[in-house]
Amino acid sequence: xxxxxxxxxxxxxxxxxxxxxxxxxxxxxxxxxxxxxxxxxxxxxxxxxxxxxxxxxxxxxxxxxxxxxxxxxxxxxxxxxxxxxxxxxxxxxxxxxxxxxxxxxxxxxxxxxxxxxxxxxxxxxxxxxxxxxxxxxxxxxxxxxxxxxxxxxxxxxxxxxxxxxxxxxxxxxxxxxxxxxxxxxxxxxxxxxxxxx
Amino acid sequence: xxxxxxxxxxxxxxxxxxxxxxxxxxxxxxxxxxxxxxxxxxxxxxxxxxxxxxxxxxxxxxxxxxxxxxxxxxxxxxxxxxxxxxxxxxxxxxxxxxxxxxxxxxxxxxxxxxxxxxxxxxxxxxxxxxxxxxxxxxxxxxxxxxxxxxxxxxxxxxxxxxxxxxxxxxxxxxxxxxxxx
Numbered sequence: 001x002x003x004x005x006x007x008x009x010x011x012x013x014x015x016x017x018x019x020x021x022x023x024x025x026x027x028x029x030x031x032x033x034x035x036x037x038x039x040x041x042x043x044x045x046x047x048x049x050x051x052x053x054x055x056x057x058x059x060x061x062x063x064x065x066x067x068x069x070x071x072x073x074x075x076x077x078x079x080x081x082x083x084x085x086x087x088x089x090x091x092x093x094x095x096x097x098x099x100x101x102x103x104x105x106x107x108x109x110x111x112x113x114x115x116x117x118x119x120x121x122x123x124x125x126x127x128x129x130x131x132x133x134x135x136x137x138x139x140x141x142x143x144x145x146x147x148x149x150x151x152x153x154x155x156x157x158x159x160x161x162x163x164x165x166x167x168x169x170x171x172x173x174x175x176x177x178x179x180x181x182x183x184x185x186x187x188x189x190x191x192x193x194x195x196x197x
Numbered sequence: 198x199x200x201x202x203x204x205x206x207x208x209x210x211x212x213x214x215x216x217x218x219x220x221x222x223x224x225x226x227x228x229x230x231x232x233x234x235x236x237x238x239x240x241x242x243x244x245x246x247x248x249x250x251x252x253x254x255x256x257x258x259x260x261x262x263x264x265x266x267x268x269x270x271x272x273x274x275x276x277x278x279x280x281x282x283x284x285x286x287x288x289x290x291x292x293x294x295x296x297x298x299x300x301x302x303x304x305x306x307x308x309x310x311x312x313x314x315x316x317x318x319x320x321x322x323x324x325x326x327x328x329x330x331x332x333x334x335x336x337x338x339x340x341x342x343x344x345x346x347x348x349x350x351x352x353x354x355x356x357x358x359x360x361x362x363x364x365x366x367x368x369x370x371x372x373x374x375x376x377x378x
Contacts, residue, residue: 034217041224048231061240068334072341074242160242163330169377170326177378180247187375189243191334 061162061190062090068165070191077160079188080126082119084163084175091122104174116178123159123182130155159184243337245373267310267317269370273324273336280306298332304339308347311369320370323377333375343367 061067062083083090089097089104096118097108110117134155159179163172176187272279278298281287290303311317320340324333343350344367351366 034221038217038221038224041221041228045224045228045231048228067240068331070241070243070334071338071344072241072243074244076240076242165329165331165334167330168326169324169328169330169333172330173326173378176247176375180378185247187245187247189245189334190240191243193239193241 065162065164066166067162067190067192069194071194072191073193076190077158077188079158079160080123080184082159082161082175082179084161084167084171086164086166089116089119089175091119091126094122096122099171102168102171104171109174114174114177115181116174119175119178120182123179123184127155127183156186157184158186158188160188160190162190243334243373244371245337245375247375247378266319267314269310269317269320270376271320271322271336271340273322273328273332275325275327275329275332278303278336280310282310298335300335300339303336304344304347307340307369308343308349312349318368318370319372319374321374321376324375325377337373340370340373342369342371 060081062081062085064085064087065083081090081092083093085099087099088095089099097104097116099105104116106113108116108118110120161172161175161179179185179187268283270281272281275296276292278290279287280290280303288306290298290306292298322333322336347367349367353366
């Protein structure tokens with residue numbers, strides 16, 4: 001019998017010889033039909049790429065943080081990120097102050113008891129940097145930030161707060177107040193979409 | 198005696214089609230990375246602009262203009278949520294033993310309030326110090342918009358909630374201000 005490989009030619013030697021010859025003519029062996037599989041994979045790949053470009057922004061989710069869930073649907077935006085975990089307050093990954101016993105360390109506060117001094121200083125720095133950038137770009141009120149085609153690095157007073165859902169308003173109000181007096185009045189609250197949790 | 202197999206008959210012939218295996222490999226790897234890292238971030242944003250002090254005459258005029266609008270204030274404490282309209286009538290929602298609120302009931306109350314003055318979209322939340330951020334967000338959720346099943350709910354236009362024109366649909370009180378700061 002000459003019929004090696006997968007197919008058994010069964011009967012006599014003649015049939016076996018014929019099978020072997022036809023296999024030789026076709027090529028070296030039994031290939032999987034990969035073309036249709038490739039079609040499917042390509043379709044999925046294009047879908048994923050399209051979805052990727054539509055939804056992914058440079059929004060970075062803070063570490064050690066459990067955001068509250070919400071039915072809000074506004075997409076995330078790139079802006080200054082104020083991250084508040086159970087342990088610390090951070091501004092764009094830079095630690096501002098620690099949270100001890102469920103409150104901001106009183107040493108970090110100004111005499112009024114609500115202004116977080118380091119945060120106010122850092123926000124002032126960020127604002128000045130953005131305003132300087134805006135000045136160098138020669139922007140006018142007509143091409144103010146937020147308008148299409150205008151550089152997002154320009155100052156528009158937007159700050160995104162990512163806060164842990166277990167934090168109390170006692171901490172948050174100090175941060176919100178400090179942001180407010182530092183001209184960051186466009187407060188945005190980051191939340192997790194309810195239907196995707 | 199067996200003859201030596203013919204080299205011509207038994208030679209290995211190259212396959213006639215394209216070899217798609219490497220392409221499949223590549224696409225599979227790409228897909229894996231896209232699925233793993235594109236990781237569509239399930240984050241959304243709630244607008245909560247801080248109250249701004251009116252400085253120009255026009256801003257003061259706008260602030261004083263009531264235009265048949267409702268002044269809605271929600272006092273939030275760990276044990277109760279009090280919804281006050283125009284500083285007068287108030288409705289209290291008490292928390293249960295577990296400290297949970299009946300947000301569905303609250304939502305219905307907001308629908309009723311909005312039905313009376315449909316031009317109103319502003320709400321001021323005044324949380325107490327001990328109120329958690331989660332509770333604050335849930336109160337915002339219950340007052341923001343109509344949901345499926347509510348009277349007057351409109352289906353969103355093509356493009357879904359991400360479409361800019363969707364912002365005008367099903368609004369209750371989406372313009373949130375946080376007071377007590």
